[in-house]
Amino acid sequence: MTVISGPLGAGKTTLVNNLLNDPGDRRIAVVVNDMGEVNVDAELLDDTAEDGIVDLSNGCICCRLQDDLVTAVTRLADERDFDYLVVEASGISEPIPIARTLTEGTDGGSLPDRFRLDTTVSVIDAYGFWKAFDPAASLPDGAPTPERPLTEVLVDQIEFCDVLLLNKCDTVPDDELDAVEASVRELQPRATIHRTTYSEIDPAAVLDTGRFDFEAARRRQGWKRALAAAEGSDGHGHDHDDGAAAAHGVESFVYRRERPFDPERFDGWLDEWVGDVVRLKGFAWVASRPGTVLGVSQAGPAVQAGPIGEWGDDDPATRLVVIGRDLDVDAMTAALDGCLSNESDGVVAADDPFPRES
Numbered sequence: 001m002t003v004i005s006g007p008l009g010a011g012k013t014t015l016v017n018n019l020l021n022d023p024g025d026r027r028i029a030v031v032v033n034d035m036g037e038v039n040v041d042a043e044l045l046d047d048t049a050e051d052g053i054v055d056l057s058n059g060c061i062c063c064r065l066q067d068d069l070v071t072a073v074t075r076l077a078d079e080r081d082f083d084y085l086v087v088e089a090s091g092i093s094e095p096i097p098i099a100r101t102l103t104e105g106t107d108g109g110s111l112p113d114r115f116r117l118d119t120t121v122s123v124i125d126a127y128g129f130w131k132a133f134d135p136a137a138s139l140p141d142g143a144p145t146p147e148r149p150l151t152e153v154l155v156d157q158i159e160f161c162d163v164l165l166l167n168k169c170d171t172v173p174d175d176e177l178d179a180v181e182a183s184v185r186e187l188q189p190r191a192t193i194h195r196t197t198y199s200e201i202d203p204a205a206v207l208d209t210g211r212f213d214f215e216a217a218r219r220r221q222g223w224k225r226a227l228a229a230a231e232g233s234d235g236h237g238h239d240h241d242d243g244a245a246a247a248h249g250v251e252s253f254v255y256r257r258e259r260p261f262d263p264e265r266f267d268g269w270l271d272e273w274v275g276d277v278v279r280l281k282g283f284a285w286v287a288s289r290p291g292t293v294l295g296v297s298q299a300g301p302a303v304q305a306g307p308i309g310e311w312g313d314d315d316p317a318t319r320l321v322v323i324g325r326d327l328d329v330d331a332m333t334a335a336l337d338g339c340l341s342n343e344s345d346g347v348v349a350a351d352d353p354f355p356r357e358s
């Protein structure tokens with residue numbers, strides 16, 4: 001099986017159609033997931049192949065429709081003869097839960113033994129990505145408007161995949177495309193990246209690649225690599241061998257402190273969206289909650305910060321990975337230092353910005 005993820009309008013259906021039109025000597029079946037009540041995507045798929053296409057609509061296969069996905073694949077296996085299954089996730093699907101469903105199954109059941117998750121593909125709209133991180137970007141003539149701002153899900157889709165299609169390359173100038181690819185590469189050091197237009201790609205690059213590896217995909221996300229590198233060095237976690245990233249000013253650094261933040265000042269810092277930052281991810285020690293690990297995740301304008309566990313036997317600390325272009329590391333470090341509290345505990349925030357989830 002190959003799973004295709006990616007934001008709305010990135011070119012996933014276009015890729016599925018290309019694969020249906022040129023499957024080589026494979027017989028392909030397709031499961032298409034769409035959020036709407038009518039599965040528009042299934043209607044857009046070529047009629048000739050319609051028989052092997054299952055629609056899962058009105059929900060998302062990463063959450064509500066997990067069991068439906070297992071049931072649909074099992075039924076397809078019972079009723080049809082095919083060699084390869086392509087699953088097109090909805091634009092808002094998170095790839096990790098889908099990969100888990102397709103490898104481990106759900107509480108309600110698992111896939112027949114003869115299925116094997118082979119490749120996870122993310123189709124990313126190069127223009128949408130470029131615009132999301134560059135507030136000054138303007139729309140080239142005739143380019144489709146991206147339907148969705150960058151969100152946490154988009155970064156999840158970039159960070160967790162084996163093959164990444166940087167699609168709609170016709171809508172971004174070549175020099176900017178190099179910078180876009182360098183940023184994507186910093187987030188996603190492991191995947192094979194292909195630049196595509198109208199999702200045109202050799203089917204062998206996305207089918208039967210043998211590249212899926214759950215643990216490697218999770219372990220080798222860009223921010224985790226930066227964190228691991230920083231723990232053994234001076235805090236600059238970027239890959240010094242990566243000339244493309246350096247040429248475009250793309251880097252990552254890790255903010256590390258053994259002192260807690262003042263909750264209100266740190267919350268204020270998180271609210272100040274810094275345009276050059278592509279990704280902020282890690283954990284923090286906050287003085288108002290001395291026993292609690294605060295998880296922090298920012299992707300474009302979307303920020304999430306909340307309790308993710310207890311320090312337990314670990315010494316509390318802050319580790320924040322920042323990935324971006326032309327980062328002013330000194331200014332950012334100074335701003336974060338300005339949010340540090342002198343108290344290691346006992347600070348009471350009048351209105352706790354990071355309440356424990358009930």
Ligand SMILES: Nc1nc2c(ncn2[C@@H]2O[C@H](COP(=O)(O)OP(=O)(O)OP(=O)(O)O)[C@@H](O)[C@H]2O)c(=O)[nH]1
Pocket residue numbers: 006007008009010011012013014015041090091123144167168169170171196197198199
């Ligand atoms: N300019 C340009 N348009 C493209 C390219 N690839 C796809 N499109 C167009 O972008 C639109 C969306 O493409 P789809 O393949 O439907 O995207 P999708 O990811 O399946 O979209 P959702 O199902 O809504 O999430 C369509 O009008 C495509 O023709 C490309 O490389 N360049």
